Amino acid sequence: MALPTQYVPSQTRYDNMTYRKCGHSGVFLPAISLGLWQNFGGADVFETGRSILRYAFDQGITHIDLANNYGPPYGSAEENFGKVLATDFKPFRDELFISSKAGWDMWPGPYGGIGSSKKYLIASCDQSLQRMGLDYVDVFYSHRVDPNTPIEETMGALTQLHRQGKALYVGISSYSPKLTRKAAEILSRENVPLFIHQPSYSMFNRWIENGLLDTLEELGTGCIGFSPLAQGLLTKKYLNGVPEGARATKSPSFRQDWLTDNNVSVIRKLTEIAERRGQSLAQMAIAWVLKDPRVTSALIGARTVEQLADSLDSLKYLTFTSDELKEIDSLQLDGDINIWSGSSDL
Numbered sequence: 101m102a103l104p105t106q107y108v109p110s111q112t113r114y115d116n117m118t119y120r121k122c123g124h125s126g127v128f129l130p131a132i133s134l135g136l137w138q139n140f141g142g143a144d145v146f147e148t149g150r151s152i153l154r155y156a157f158d159q160g161i162t163h164i165d166l167a168n169n170y171g172p173p174y175g176s177a178e179e180n181f182g183k184v185l186a187t188d189f190k191p192f193r194d195e196l197f198i199s200s201k202a203g204w205d206m207w208p209g210p211y212g213g214i215g216s217s218k219k220y221l222i223a224s225c226d227q228s229l230q231r232m233g234l235d236y237v238d239v240f241y242s243h244r245v246d247p248n249t250p251i252e253e254t255m256g257a258l259t260q261l262h263r264q265g266k267a268l269y270v271g272i273s274s275y276s277p278k279l280t281r282k283a284a285e286i287l288s289r290e291n292v293p294l295f296i297h298q299p300s301y302s303m304f305n306r307w308i309e310n311g312l313l314d315t316l317e318e319l320g321t322g323c324i325g326f327s328p329l330a331q332g333l334l335t336k337k338y339l340n341g342v343p344e345g346a347r348a349t350k351s352p353s354f355r356q357d358w359l360t361d362n363n364v365s366v367i368r369k370l371t372e373i374a375e376r377r378g379q380s381l382a383q384m385a386i387a388w389v390l391k392d393p394r395v396t397s398a399l400i401g402a403r404t405v406e407q408l409a410d411s412l413d414s415l416k417y418l419t420f421t422s423d424e425l426k427e428i429d430s431l432q433l434d435g436d437i438n439i440w441s442g443s444s445d446l
């Protein structure tokens with residue numbers, strides 16, 4: 101169905117979303133934020149992405165997360181988001197909190213993603229602003245620790261973007277607790293607060309419970325956990341094989357060898373627990389991430405409006421009994437299904 105040409109946002113958009121304070125800052129983020137890593141690129145149907153974005157805003161999702169290389173092709177998610185900003189969200193820029201990042205591969209040659217040099221981060225932020233048609237992003241992240249770039253140089257780039265007003269706040273992604281502390285210390289010498297950390301976090305990937313959450317609480321830094329559905333594994337879609345169109349069929353980031361008999365039976369048991377709670381597994385997985393108040397926001401993805409609507413309903417029931425938590429903890433996966441966890445300490 102074609103979307104109405106003129107977008108008029110819902111008058112009730114702030115009625116059902118909860119907002120959580122991001123660390124010691126004055127910023128509140130929605131408990132659920134939307135990331136455009138997959139499904140919003142040039143290879144996807146633009147109008148589908150646009151309808152998901154409109155729906156998200158109508159439901160109070162004010163925070164949209166991007167990175168330079170989201171697509172495919174690289175840059176195209178930012179370009180598409182820029183189009184939606186221009187056509188639909190232009191009057192609402194100040195109701196939106198938009199992030200971008202640099203750190204992984206982006207353009208050819210030694211300055212486009214081999215590391216996290218100042219050269220790369222500054223140029224990449226300028227490119228991201230241009231693609232989205234923005235004067236500034238609300239947050240700019242160092243997307244990863246680069247063992248070949250001194251952390252002082254990477255934090256120097258974030259400091260410069262902050263001073264120039266190209267990034268109102270700065271963040272880091274997937275840094276170990278030790279390097280998070282170091283990053284915060286370097287930034288604080290320049291009077292730049294470490295606003296937020298973006299780590300992976302889900303029932304299937306709990307590395308942040310081993311020190312990172314404590315560190316962030318101590319530093320007064322917010323935490324936005326990405327991939328709370330473990331890229332779709334924590335839904336019931338893989339219980340009877342791999343459905344057409346699912347991420348497992350499309351993206352190398354999802355490894356089909358995660359779908360062992362034991363792992364599928366763990367997902368089945370989790371589905372049963374969720375059903376007893378009156379939730380879908382996706383809803384329970386998001387609620388599980390949000391049960392810790394130190395998690396500012398759950399950063400989800402969505403391929404359709406229906407998926408997003410289902411995921412948002414997690415906010416209706418966020419508490420867990422200790423028996424439910426014990427039962428969840430007792431389920432053991434085969435090996436490690438994570439492709440992201442914290443960096444090494446260098």
Ligand SMILES: NC(=O)c1ccc[n+]([C@@H]2O[C@H](COP(=O)([O-])OP(=O)(O)OC[C@H]3O[C@@H](n4cnc5c(N)ncnc54)[C@H](OP(=O)(O)O)[C@@H]3O)[C@@H](O)[C@H]2O)c1
Binds near residue numbers: 407410
């Ligand atoms: N900082 C980093 O290094 C980093 C890395 C990765 C991601 N991120 C951020 O985190 C965001 C989210 O990552 P993600 O997409 O992996 O998150 P996710 O929420 O774990 O997975 C999203 C995927 O799960 C499926 N899904 C979503 N809702 C569903 C529902 N209610 N029922 C059934 N299936 C559902 C869809 O996959 P199908 O297509 O299979 O249906 C969807 O694309 C990214 O967009 C990005 O902003 C950051």
